[in-house]
Amino acid sequence: MLRVAVPNKGALSEAASSMLGEAGYRQRRDPRELVLVDPENEIEFFFLRPRDIAVYVGSGTLDVGITGRDLFLDAQVKAAELMQLGFGASTFRFAGPVGDFSTLEQLEGKRLATSYEGLLNDYLSERGITAAVVRLDGAVESSVRLGVADAIADVVETGNTLRAAGMEIFGEPILQSEAVLIGRAGVEAPAGLDVLLRRLQGVLVARQYVMMDYDVRKDLIDAAAALTPGLESPTVSPLRDSDWVAVRSMVKRNQTNRIMDELYELGARAILVSTIHACRI
Numbered sequence: 521m522l523r524v525a526v527p528n529k530g531a532l533s534e535a536a537s538s539m540l541g542e543a544g545y546r547q548r549r550d551p552r553e554l555v556l557v558d559p560e561n562e563i564e565f566f567f568l569r570p571r572d573i574a575v576y577v578g579s580g581t582l583d584v585g586i587t588g589r590d591l592f593l594d595a596q597v598k599a600a601e602l603m604q605l606g607f608g609a610s611t612f613r614f615a616g617p618v619g620d621f622s623t624l625e626q627l628e629g630k631r632l633a634t635s636y637e638g639l640l641n642d643y644l645s646e647r648g649i650t651a652a653v654v655r656l657d658g659a660v661e662s663s664v665r666l667g668v669a670d671a672i673a674d675v676v677e678t679g680n681t682l683r684a685a686g687m688e689i690f691g692e693p694i695l696q697s698e699a700v701l702i703g704r705a706g707v708e709a710p711a712g713l714d715v716l717l718r719r720l721q722g723v724l725v726a727r728q729y730v731m732m733d734y735d736v737r738k739d740l741i742d743a744a745a746a747l748t749p750g751l752e753s754p755t756v757s758p759l760r761d762s763d764w765v766a767v768r769s770m771v772k773r774n775q776t777n778r779i780m781d782e783l784y785e786l787g788a789r790a791i792l793v794s795t796i797h798a799c800r801i
């Protein structure tokens with residue numbers, strides 16, 4: 521059985537579980553369940569803290585796991601990013617009291633609070649900056665006001681937490697993070713991993729694309745196909761009226777309305793959009 525680590529709570533937990541559900545795997549009914557076996561799919565899910573998932577995968581105890589790129593890099597384990605999962609996006613950044621800092625160089629000799637000590641130390645040493653890193657478990661934004669640090673390095677999503685603490689970001693982003701699937705580096709792929717990857721890829725595509733159908737005059741098919749090239753090539757079917765054809769093509773979800781407008785301008789009619797429930801590309 522493939523052994524997969526999944527976040528048990530926190531920012532990534534719900535989205536990870538619903539992605540696995542969409543990929544056709546059994547889901548836990550009770551959030552206190554720690555292990556879930558899905559014998560039909562020959563897979564076993566272990567619900568763990570996202571921060572610990574890299575440790576289990578890095579040590580080879582579990583085959584693959586879903587965690588944040590920031591947490592994975594912070595753990596400094598021997599594993600590799602296998603797939604980006606398209607949720608849990610955040611930026612890891614420096615922040616300080618409003619007006620105090622504007623450049624990275626000003627951090628020299630200062631005290632920096634963070635929950636991501638490994639990630640921050642790597643970043644500072646790559647840039648030759650020496651600062652005292654204060655490792656905190658959470659609520660890092662309070663550390664400056666409470667006097668244990670001069671600035672922080674933390675996860676920023678909306679920036680609301682920072683603003684509420686009277687702080688602002690400065691410097692370039694340290695890291696763009698999102699949820700990723702990680703696996704062991706330099707070993708033979710475990711049985712069943714290829715199926716998991718294809719299924720997750722299928723969910724990503726089904727979320728990113730819609731199916732577009734329309735009718736267009738035969739002499740306009742090249743112009744229409746240029747607007748909707750699909751992944752390989754659009755499907756073109758005959759209609760009873762031999763001057764017209766029906767076209768079917770996958771289209772990026774976020775471009776749906778622009779493409780519908782352009783197809784209509786071109787002369788296409790009966791333009792229909794439907795969601796893709798599942799797919800294998």
Ligand SMILES: Nc1ncnc2c1ncn2[C@@H]1O[C@H](COP(=O)(O)OP(=O)(O)OP(=O)(O)O)[C@@H](O)[C@H]1O
Pocket residue numbers: 529530531532570571587588589590591608609610611657658675676677678697698
């Ligand atoms: N708004 C957000 N707040 C916190 N983490 C977020 C946010 N958006 C995305 N993430 C990502 O979620 C992961 C952190 O998850 P989680 O909050 O469960 O961990 P944690 O902060 O260590 O745990 P906890 O807050 O329960 O102590 C990171 O990869 C982070 O980048």
Ligand SMILES: O=P(O)(O)OC[C@H]1O[C@H](OP(=O)(O)OP(=O)(O)O)[C@H](O)[C@@H]1O
Pocket residue numbers: 657658659660661674675676677678679680681682
């Ligand atoms: O930019 P925002 O949308 O405000 O989100 C970012 C905040 O969310 C996270 O905290 P979390 O709720 O995980 O608490 P923690 O600091 O105790 O981990 C993170 O550490 C920031 O504090």
Ligand SMILES: [Mg+2]
Pocket residue numbers: 530658
């Ligand atoms: Mg948190």
